[in-house]
Amino acid sequence: MTTSEPRTTGTAGTARATDTGEDVADTWRGLAAEDDEADVLPTRAGLALQRRARALVADLARPHRRALVVAAVLLVVENVAMLAGPLLIATAIDVGVPAALAGRPGPLAWSIVGYAGVGLAAALLRAGFLVLSGRIGQDALLDLRGRVLTHGQRLPLDFHESYTSGRLISRLTSDMDSLNDLLEKGLEGLLGALLSIGGIAVLLVWLDPVLAAVVIGGFVPLVVLTRWFQRRSRASYRRTRTSVARLIVHFVESMNGIRAVQAFRRERRSEQIMRGLGGAYRDANAEAFVAAAWYLGTLRAVGNLTLAAVLLLGAVRVADGALALGSLTAFLLYLRRFYDPLDQLAQFFNSYQSAAAALEKIASVLDTPIGVPEPAAPVALPRPTRGALEFDHVVFAYRRAADRTVLPEFDLSIPAGQTLALVGATGAGKSTLAKLAARYYDPTGGAVRLDGVDLRDVADADLRRAMVMVTQEAFLFSGTVADNIAMGRPGASREEVVAAADLVGARAFVEALPEGFDTDVRKRGGRLSAGQRQLVSLARVVLADPAVVLLDEATSSLDIPSERAVQAALETVLADRTALIIAHRLSTVLIADRVLVLEDGRVVQDGSPDELLTVEGGEFAALHTAWRDALT
Amino acid sequence: MSAPTSDPDPPRRATLGSLRRLAPYAAPHRVRLIVGGLAALLASLVGLGAPLLIGAVVDGPIARGELGSLPWLVLGVLALGLVEAVLITLRRLLVAHPANAIEAAMRDDLFAHLQRLPVAFHDRWASGQLLSRATTDLTTIRWLFAFSGLFLVINVITLVVGIGVLAWLSPLLGAVVAAVGLPLAGLTLALERRYSTQARTAQDRAGDLATVVEESALGIRVLKALGRSRELIARFLADARRLRGTELAKVRIMAALWLLLITLPELAIAAVVAVGTAGVAAGSLTLGTVVAAITVLTYLIWPVASIGWLLAEASNAATANARYWEVRDIPPSIVDPPHPRELPTPVRGEVALRGVRFAYEGAEHEVLRGVDLTIRPGETMALVGATGSGKTTLTALVARLQDVTAGSVTVDGVDVRDLRLAGLRTAVASAFEDPVLISASVRENVTLGSPGLPDDAVWEALRVASADGFVAGLPWGLDTRIGEQGMSLSGGQRQRLALARAVVGRPPVLVLDDPLSALDVHTEAEVEAALRRVLGGVTALVAAHRPSTVQLADRVAMLAGGRIVAVGTHHHLLATEPAYRALLSTPDERTQVQA
Secondary structure, eight states: OOOOOOOSOOOSHHHHHOOOOOOSSSEEEEEESOTHHHHHHGGGGGGGHHHHHHHHHHHHGGHHHHHHHHHHHHHHHHHHHHHHHHHHHIIIIIIHHHHHTOOOOOOHHHHHHHHHHHHHOOOOOOOOHHHHHHHHHHHHHHHHHHHOOOOOOHHHHHHHHHHOOOHHHHHHTTHHHHHHHHHHHHHHHHHHHHHHHHHHHHHHHHHHHHHHHHHHHHHHHHHHHHHHHHHHHHHHHHHHHHHHHHHHHHHHHHHTTTTHHHHTTTTHHHHHHHHHHHHHHHHHHHHHHHHHHHHHHHHHHHHHHHHHHHHHHHHHHHHOOOOOOHHHHHHHHHHHHHHHHHHHHHHHHHHHHHHHHHHHHHHHHHOOOOOOOSSSSSOOSSSSSOOOOOEEEEEOOOOGGSSEEEEEEEEEEEOOOEEEEEOOOOOHHHHHHHHHHSSSSSOOOEEETTTTGGGGSSOHHHHHHHHEESSSSSOOSSHHHHHHHHHHHHTTOOOHHHHHHHHHHHHHHHHSTTTGGGOOOGGGGTOOOOHHHHHHHHHHHHHOOOSSEEETTTTTOOOOHHHHHHHHHHHHHHHSSEEEEOOOOOHHHHTTTTEEEEEEHHHHHHOHHHHHSSSSOOOOHHHHHHHHHHHH | OOHHOEEEEEEEEOOGGGGGHHHHHHGGGHHHHHHHHHHHHHHHHHHHHHHHHHHIIIIIIIIIOOOOOHHHHHHHHHHHHHHHHHHHHHHHHHHHHHHHHHHHHHHHHHHHHHHOOOOOHHHHHHHHHHHOOOOOOOHHHEEEEEEEHHHHHHHHHHHHHHHHHHHHOOOOHHHHHHHHHHHHHHHHHHHHHHHHHHHHHHHHHHHHHHHHHHHHHHHHHHHHHHEEEEEEHHHHHHHHHHHHHHHHHHHHHHHHHHHHHHHHEEEEHHHHEEEEEEHHHHHOOOOHHHHHOOOOOHHHHHHHHHHHHHHHHHHHHHHHHHHHHHHHHHOOOSOOOOSOOOSSSSSOOOOOEEEEEEOTOOOOSSSEEEEEEEETTTEEEEEEEEETTTTHHHHHHHHTTTOOOOOEEETTTTEEBBBBBBHHHEEEEEEEEESOOSSBBBBHHHTTTHHHHHHHHHHHHHHHHOOOOHTTTTTTTGGGGBBBBBBBBOHHHHHHHHHHHHHTTSSEEEEETTTTTTTOOHHHHHHHHHHHHTTTTTTEEEOSSHHHHHHTOOOEEETTEEEEEEEEEEHHHHHHHHHHHHHHHHHOOHHHHOO
């Protein structure tokens, strides 16, 4: 975590809730300048987003163009086949029965066989469409998952810090679920319903324009009703998304912080909060249900009213001889099929809305520019890489605080093989320097070069082979201890893994674990202590064998003997490598060839530790004294 | 990998019968649910009435050409239609609340249960797996009550009644439809069984995928540092591809179901038309009867066709239900004793460990092998030991975040297992190596389990922890939201808030797990000053690995090989214990030479 400047701009996003009888008022959430609504709502400002989402869909569909055309043809033909059914029944009644009565069973038989054939064909087409569209959908989803994860990996760290892992995780889980849900529940229902409504409308007019006029008259209230429903359900849908997002945050934080929850008896309070959040979610959902109830009920009333009107008018017309009985039957059958999909459409409306919103949010992540683009024409680093680092007139400011320059015109040259320690207070620019060297960011001005090659011209894979950074936060991935060490060099043999662990002094504790190197580290390495996790991440570096090593507070949680062992190991490991060490403990600093004391992005002292110690009143000497005092 | 996937014998398929366990949640809403179900059933039956009247229209006014009775029949159709619409609305209005309330109640109970499961459980289960149970799975169950479960029952009844109506219209036509319907039912059930197996697999695979996703976001720094994104992406894609395979298997089964469910009713209609029109030609049936039969059949198409996805939904719900109870059925292992004892008032704060042994679940290796240690009231005891010697484990035993496997921990002579958890954890406050903040106001983060504490008490705690300065500087003071969704704080600020959290309830005993690790020199000095004040007047056990922290203690205990090997003052131990000297003396000889 980094300290961010308190944001004083903007007023509170959420007004302070007044305690109005609710068991848990919203005050516990506190106030923040930018509230999470923006993330949750497909707002009016979302027009651009919608365009992006559309572009994303088009892009995802491109490789499946041919399959999509086939699927569309299947769907259209299926609908035509389905629509032909009632006509064939009409033929059976109007033509077949009189003919059969007259002793010619042929037309009747044909129309019945035709009906069965059309039904079978429609079913086969439907099944074919389902399989095909399922494959297209799942392929596109796979593609999209891969894209979001890959893009997320390439986004700069400051994106991750401000976007937060929780939101990124929900892009890749619950949002993908919404899309899958739409694919599963009824993209075909949606398209099929639209197609059959259109097809039936045309057929109705063709069968009998007078009766069709009655049906179309029923459209007017229908359209008004549907608009109302859309507005209502969109509003309650938004409330659902906001409340479920808060619920998820509370849930995940409570689970991840379970130690604190139990130690401080927060269970009750936390349950109260959950009840409040769950209650808001429940009410928003129930409201959406109620809107659907009124909508669908009224829809059915309009449909049945139309049915009665058609029956009345139709009967009169048949009695007058203006209409055949079979045609009336067909008309009534079509009418039924006409209203059924409308019902379905309302069912899928929620799925559709949530999928559309999910897609918008995903599209906005994908549209976030990655901070450090891959070079179009990469320049290869010399092999073997020597590791000379050079900061040439480097100027840097973080994008989210562009007015605050962290490094004003910084020049530094680190010869290959040198171990350089960076010292200075928080905010002096130490981590920034390391991050620029690792090309987590590109400088705003000037250039960082490795062996004379501008980092912007080096392919990412090439750079990571040459340079590894270890931070204080030693994250462990699911898998065994050996898997975690082997992250330094995938494909490393067991002997190499063990040797690396041995070198940093991690072998003894690993072998004492129940299954040694094959012990599962469990969630986030909960079974290992913070110090042990740091040893594992140091072993990764040994295995990675880079020309340049960047250590950012990498040994802060170690006990003194371990740290001493690591330092001895580091002196060996770093002997022929370039190293940049950030440490607040002078013991670590003292193994460096050279020390740089930074203040506000400027070098205030530069020299070997021994030289700097002799500078009376120098910053380094002062730090050293402070450190000595802490020991006695 | 998380426990659910490495489980050697996972429950593979949930039967619809297992949904019985939902009964207690449905019980409070039974009136609404039953009336709603009846309304739906009635609506379906009323819907079936309309075709009969239509048949009467064809045979009466139309066949005979006299329109006198037509208005009445049409009025009948209209009345039935409106009643149907009212019933449909009513049904939906009735279930709107119960379905959502059941979901909320189940989530509340799950959440409460999870909060009571021991830390050991949470170390095993990825939060993503738990979250998917609290959200996705419960949504599926909500739909079961709102829709799929209801209609599964109603559509089957409608179907049976519909076939009955057909049989009443013409036994022959009824028999034709029944002949088509029976094999349909059998095939449908067989497909449903296969579908539910795939559904469970898909849900588990989605859970695995979620775990990789979590790691990709939380481990981003390491992935970037080592340049290992490519390997992670490959692993993710492999998992995603397996999920796609399962989803496609589901699609294929659904397609087969649709094929059955569409074809057979159409064949039934064709057969009815064939038999019916032949009957009309032979004079044994009226045209009106045939039209009515066909209309009835078309009314049955939806119930039949829907059974496929309703069954799929119901089996998804059964799987979701099984996953839900899988967690609910794990008994909390650290609970209140049946006959709790009380701590003396006021609590003196003597903490004693006697022959304490501890091994992690499933591990043969014991981390602690007979720890004996007494901390006198008001004393600060530092606990030191090499990395991984069991310091953190030991600190978790006092507040019963873990239970000893053998031996005992007592507070003022009472075994902690004989105390109410709430009482114990009021007397013993903890702070952890990694200060977890929640996305809530500063006030909420400090008070945690004791909401309603006056602001004065909060400020006092912040002052003791030297956190009052920076909190006062936040834009909304105590109301400022911090944590992931709010303002981010530095490591030192977070650690000081964690200390404020520990002292706000004025506990007689404090257990602190290395509160100064992971801090830089400047911040360490700030927190150390805070710590010195925090420790005044309480009994404290402080796990530490820095000499600076150790010096805050009255006495130091050294942990090695799962036992306490030495206890004494820092200077005494430095002088007498070579192992202690090795652990806490100057890490670099060169400085000693220079000094």
